[in-house]
Amino acid sequence: xxxxxxPTPLRKYTDQxxxxxxxxxxxxxxxxxFVDEYPEVKDNLLDEEGSVRSYIKLYIGDEEVNPAKNGxxxxxxxxxxxxxxxxxxxx
Amino acid sequence: MKNWQNIEFSGEELGHYSRHLSIPEFGMxxxxxxxxxxxxxxxxxxxxxxxxxxxxxxxxxTIGIVDFDKVEASNLHRQVLFGxxxxxxxxxxxxxxxxxxxxxHIDIEVHNVRLTSDNALKxxxxxxxxxxxxxxxxxxxxxxxxxxxxxKPNVHGSIFQFEGQLSVFNYVDxxxxxxxxxxxxFPEPPPPGLVPSCAEAGxxxxxxxxxxxxxxxxxxxxxxxxxxxxSGKLFLYDAQDFSTRKVNITKNEDNPLRGxxxxxxxxxxxxxxxxxxxxxxxxxxxSEVPEVTVEEYKQWLDSGEDVQLIDVREPHxxxxxxxxxxxxxxxxxxxxxxxxSRNKKVVVHCRSGQRSADAIKQLQEKYDFDxxxxxxxxxxxxxxxxxxxxxxx
Numbered sequence: 001x002x003x004x005x006x007p008t009p010l011r012k013y014t015d016q017x018x019x020x021x022x023x024x025x026x027x028x029x030x031x032x033x034f035v036d037e038y039p040e041v042k043d044n045l046l047d048e049e050g051s052v053r054s055y056i057k058l059y060i061g062d063e064e065v066n067p068a069k070n071g072x073x074x075x076x077x078x079x080x081x082x083x084x085x086x087x088x089x090x091x
Numbered sequence: 092m093k094n095w096q097n098i099e100f101s102g103e104e105l106g107h108y109s110r111h112l113s114i115p116e117f118g119m120x121x122x123x124x125x126x127x128x129x130x131x132x133x134x135x136x137x138x139x140x141x142x143x144x145x146x147x148x149x150x151x152x153t154i155g156i157v158d159f160d161k162v163e164a165s166n167l168h169r170q171v172l173f174g175x176x177x178x179x180x181x182x183x184x185x186x187x188x189x190x191x192x193x194x195x196h197i198d199i200e201v202h203n204v205r206l207t208s209d210n211a212l213k214x215x216x217x218x219x220x221x222x223x224x225x226x227x228x229x230x231x232x233x234x235x236x237x238x239x240x241x242x243k244p245n246v247h248g249s250i251f252q253f254e255g256q257l258s259v260f261n262y263v264d265x266x267x268x269x270x271x272x273x274x275x276x277f278p279e280p281p282p283p284g285l286v287p288s289c290a291e292a293g294x295x296x297x298x299x300x301x302x303x304x305x306x307x308x309x310x311x312x313x314x315x316x317x318x319x320x321x322s323g324k325l326f327l328y329d330a331q332d333f334s335t336r337k338v339n340i341t342k343n344e345d346n347p348l349r350g351x352x353x354x355x356x357x358x359x360x361x362x363x364x365x366x367x368x369x370x371x372x373x374x375x376x377x378s379e380v381p382e383v384t385v386e387e388y389k390q391w392l393d394s395g396e397d398v399q400l401i402d403v404r405e406p407h408x409x410x411x412x413x414x415x416x417x418x419x420x421x422x423x424x425x426x427x428x429x430x431x432s433r434n435k436k437v438v439v440h441c442r443s444g445q446r447s448a449d450a451i452k453q454l455q456e457k458y459d460f461d462x463x464x465x466x467x468x469x470x471x472x473x474x475x476x477x478x479x480x481x482x483x484x
Contacts, residue, residue, distance in 0.1 A: 008252050009286045018332075044285060054279040062324075062338045082336065084327065086277040087251035089289040090299065091136030091166075091226035 002075035004034050005082045013040035027060070028071030030081065045083070055086045092219065092314055095120075095127035098152075104196050108150050121315040126152040126197075128314040131218035133157045133206055133234055135182045137289070137299025138224030138248045138306060140172040145307035146222075147190040147197060151314070154190065155218055157202040158182045165484050169296035206230055208358035211237040220313055222246045222306050224299075226288060228280035229361035235260060235273035236358055239348045244313050244320075247273065248306040251286065253295050253330040255302035258340065259309050262322035270322035275343040280365045284449075291442070298330055380451040383464040385472045388438055399437045403450045404470075408442065411484045414473050416440065424450045428458050440466035440473075442484070 001021040006014050014020070020037065024030040028050075035042040045056060051068035052058050058065050059082040065073055075081070100122070105112070108122050130151050132139050135158045146154055162170075162177040162185060177185045183201035190199050202214055206225075215221055215237050223234045223245055231249070238245040238261050245260040260272040305326070312318045327336045347354035362368065383391075391398050400416030402409065409418055419427045421441070431437055431454065439447040447465050454460045466473070474481040 008254055009281075044281075053281075055277050055281040055285075057276070057338075059336075059338045062336075064339065064341055082327075082338070084256075084325070084338070085286060086228070086281055087249045087254065087256060087286055088228045088231055088280075089226055089250040089292075089294055090134055090138040090224045090248065091170075091289055 001077065002030060002079040002081065004030065005080055007083050007085050009085050009087065010041055010044060010083065013044065014038045022075070025075055026071060027058075027065055027073040027075060027081065028067040030075055031058075031067045057084045058082070059084060092124040092127050092316075095123040098123040098126045100126070101196070104150070107194065107196065111149070116317055117315065121317060122150060124315050125150045125311065128220065129153040129155065129218045130220045130222060130310055130314075131155040131157065131215060132222045132224060133230070134224035134226065135160075135170070135172060135186045136166070136224060136226060137169040137250065137294065137296075138303040139222075140170040140186075141300045141303035142222055142224060142248075142307040142310075143186060143190060144172065144193060145304060146310060147194045147199075149307070149311055150194065151197060151310070153198045153200065153218075155200040155202060155214070156183050156186055157204065157206050157214065158186075159203055159205045163483060165290075169294065169299050171300065206233060208233060208361065211358060212241060215243060216241050218243065220244050220246065220310050222248075222310055224248060224303065224306070227367075228365045229367060231273060232280065232364060233358065233361045236348060236355060239272050240356075240358075245272070246306050246309045246313070248299075248302040250289065250294055250299050250302055252292055253298060255298055255328040255330075257302055257305050257309070257321060257326040257328075258324060259313065259320045259322045262313065262320050264322070271340045271342050272346070272348065274346045274348055276325060276340050278343060278345065283365070283367050295330055298328075301328065301330075378448065378465065378467075380448050380455070381464050382444075382467045383438055384467050385476050388464075388466060389477050391436065391438075397435050399432045399435060401431060401437060401439045401447075401450075403439060403441050403447050408484070412470055412474065412482045414440070414470050414478070414481060421446045421450050425453050425457050428454060428460075431460070431463075433460065433462060435462065437463050438466050439463055440469050442469045443471050444469040 004020040020034050022030040022033050024033050052066050111117050111122050128151050132143050160182050162173045162180055164178055172186050172189050183203045187199045187201050221238050221243050244262045247258050249256045262270040313320050323340050325338050325340055402416040402418045403421040405420050439450055441447040451463045451465055474483050
């Protein structure tokens, strides 16, 4: 199953789960299943048009993806989709 | 690095740097470039503390430090420049003394100020490389924009609990190609509150040590021209599962700093851009909710007034410091409105007064409470002014 890696700041909306496994075959279907499972994530991840918000990036491998642009991107059994939010800590 | 050829070293310096000089790729040229270089570290916190020590030890000739904070006890589990006897002293002063002990052959310039849109260009323009070890989004966007305007590379590190991020922004390679900047990666900051600060969310003490050392490594690579700086890439580290990733940063065509006719040509109000209250006292708006100072609240208690105290922090914070009151964490506050009195004064507190203000706003809007007072400065102010036995955290 493909996997969505959940970063720490979003885990408060995912019952502290660090990853979400999906049997969906495309990026947009997987993201839709993910936000359906954790509705509170949706507003913090996607804007009204379904595009990734400007303070978050999605990656497959080292390549940036966006369900609004690459939604039909196929996922394999071992695909990992990384959610990477802006963080600012340093002190 | 310019003007490095004429740099000379004393016998003592050659002894200090001998292990660098022994690396064939580094050698005398690399060491001369370091001595000729001027690096500005913004922030002497978790990232700045390790980074500064390695930059000083390595022989960066001039190191500037920007910080306006004083050392606090809660800094000591990660800010390894400081010790228990330094609590209460200005960080830049302690840092300068410690760094000069590590390496007496370099110059340390201190800027005991908050970096702002008014002073950033003047301070940054004197340096060759900037290392961002700050702790908030407004200053990160300020540093980014100033570095783009002044054509300086920006070595960026950031941390959250167990996770760290690292990149080199606005780096121009030997062919003259300019790499992406912070606004290419994240065009806008998250809404206030989504990503809490280290003060609120905590951080594994060793994590900024790891990321800060990597920042120092990137600074040294940029100065000496050795290796490939982390330009156009974002490095990610998660201490919990020891995972590391390196992803590509693509340039954003809508970046307002980019193009022949950029949208942003001078520094802006970064607090407003990030949606956070201004740090400038004159511009600070009056609180939206009724407040009570810790002195006034103490008077209420001393005069025997019947006051209910509500604590909206998390249970783990109560284990660190407690001043009484019923614990109702912020996220459950509206579900527990029936536990809050409407017939007497109710004081709501948290660590610093932000979450409690948020709790009062929610209760006012949803249930029309009109008897709630925010404890100004939270338990930190109570500890500072009323009961010093309560730990600061």
